[in-house]
Amino acid sequence: MRDAATPEEIASYQEHGFVVLPSLLDATELARWRERLHSALERRRTRLPDPGGEYGEFFRSEHEYYDRVFTQRIDLRLDDPAVAELVCSPALGRIAAQLAGAGGVRIYLDQALVKEPYANPTGFHVDVPFWSFSSPDALTIWVALDDATAENGCLCYLPGTHRTRRYDNADIGPQLGALFGVYPEWRSIDPVFCPVPAGSAVAHNGLTAHGAGANMTRRRRFAMTVAYMPDGAAYNGKQDIMTTEEAARLRVGDPLDDPVRHPLVPAV
Ligand SMILES: O=C(O)CCC(=O)C(=O)O
Numbered sequence: 001m002r003d004a005a006t007p008e009e010i011a012s013y014q015e016h017g018f019v020v021l022p023s024l025l026d027a028t029e030l031a032r033w034r035e036r037l038h039s040a041l042e043r044r045r046t047r048l049p050d051p052g053g054e055y056g057e058f059f060r061s062e063h064e065y066y067d068r069v070f071t072q073r074i075d076l077r078l079d080d081p082a083v084a085e086l087v088c089s090p091a092l093g094r095i096a097a098q099l100a101g102a103g104g105v106r107i108y109l110d111q112a113l114v115k116e117p118y119a120n121p122t123g124f125h126v127d128v129p130f131w132s133f134s135s136p137d138a139l140t141i142w143v144a145l146d147d148a149t150a151e152n153g154c155l156c157y158l159p160g161t162h163r164t165r166r167y168d169n170a171d172i173g174p175q176l177g178a179l180f181g182v183y184p185e186w187r188s189i190d191p192v193f194c195p196v197p198a199g200s201a202v203a204h205n206g207l208t209a210h211g212a213g214a215n216m217t218r219r220r221r222f223a224m225t226v227a228y229m230p231d232g233a234a235y236n237g238k239q240d241i242m243t244t245e246e247a248a249r250l251r252v253g254d255p256l257d258d259p260v261r262h263p264l265v266p267a268v
Contacts, residue, residue: 001029003091005098013099017162017208018155020194021095021201024143030199034145036082037112037224041073049078053243065174069122071114074241078261083110087226092141093265096228099203100137105228106262108138109241115153115221121214122153122172124179126161128206129169132240132247133233133256136165138206144196145222152221153212154195155202158186162205179209229256231264 001024005013013019025033048059077084087110097105108131115122128138148154161183170178180187186209194202204210206227215221235254239247256262 001025001089001091003094005095010098013203013205014101016157016159018157018159018194018202018204018210019099020196021141021203022196023199024201025199027199030145033086033143033224034222036086037076037145037222040076040080040083041071041112041114044073044076044079047072047074048241049075050243054245055241055243056239059241065120066172069115069120069172071112071116073112075109076112077107077110087224088263088265090265092226093228094267096139096141096203096226097265097267100139100228100230102137102230102267104231104264104266106231106233106257106264108133108227108229108256108262110224110226113223113225115212115215117215117218117220119153119215121176122212123170123174123176124158124209124211125172126169126179126207126209127227129167130238130240131206131227131229132235132238132242133229134167134236135230135233136162136205136207137230138228138233139203140206140225140227141201141203142223142225143201144198145224146220147195147197148221148223149195150193150213152215152217152219154193155204155210155212156191156193157204158189158209159192160189161186161209162207164207176211183209228265229262231257
C-alpha cells in the first residue's frame with residue numbers, strides 16, 4: 001500500500017470534498033483484504049460487535065428499507081485481530097491525516113458495507129451528524145474490494161458541499177433525495193459518480209454529501225471503510241455506535257481518545 005497522498009490528491013480533496021485514490025492496494029494486498037474480510041463477515045452476524053451490549057434505539061430496531069441498502073458490519077477490528085491489522089494500517093492513517101491536513105487522526109469506526117444483489121440505493125446524506133463528535137475535518141476512506149460501478153452502486157458525491165458548517169442531515173431512507181429538503185441550495189449541484197476498480201479507494205470529507213445507486217447486478221459490491229476523526233475530537237453527546245454503558249462513561253466535551261477504540265495514527 002502506498003503511504004502518502006499526492007499533492008494533487010490533497011488539493012483535489014480539499015477543493016471538492018472527495019478524491020479517488022487509484023491503486024491503493026496492490027494485487028497481493030487486495031487478495032489479503034478480501035480473504036480476511038470475507039472470513040470476518042462469515043463470523044460476524046450482527047451489525048455491532050457486542051451482541052449482549054445495549055445499543056441506541058436505531059441499532060436495536062429492524063428497518064424495512066435501511067436493512068436492504070447494504071449489509072453493514074461495524075468495528076470488525078474490535079473482535080478480529082486480522083482485520084485490525086489491515087484497518088489500523090499506519091499507511092492508510094497517514095493518507096487520511098494528509099488529506100485532512102491534521103497532525104494526526106484517530107480511527108472512529110471501521111465498517112464493511114456490502115451492497116447485496118438488487119440492494120436499495122444509499123440515499124444522499126452526510127456522515128458526521130450521525131457520529132459522536134462534530135468536526136469539519138473528519139473523513140472516510142472507502143476501499144473497493146470489488147469493482148464499484150454505476151451499475152452496482154459506486155459512490156456519488158455533491159462536490160463542494162463539505163464547506164457547509166452545518167450538521168443537519170437526512171436519514172438513509174426510502175426518499176433518496178430527502179437531503180435536498182434540508183439543503184435546498186444543493187439541488188443545483190451536479191452529482192459526480194466515482195466508479196473505481198477493486199483495490200482502489202475514494203476518500204470523502206464527513207460533511208460532503210454523498211449517496212450510491214442501487215445494485216442492479218446479480219453480484220455483491222463489497223467495500224471496506226475506515227472513518228477517521230482529527231486527534232482532539234470531543235464527545236458531543238450522541239451515543240451512535242457505543243453501548244449505553246460506554247456512552248455513560250463519557251461527558252460532553254471529553255476527548256474520544258481511548259487507545260483501543262480510537263487509536264491514533266500520526267501524520268508522519
Ligand atoms: O457504500 C455505500 O453505499 C455508502 C457508503 C457511505 O455512505 C460512506 O462510506 O460514508
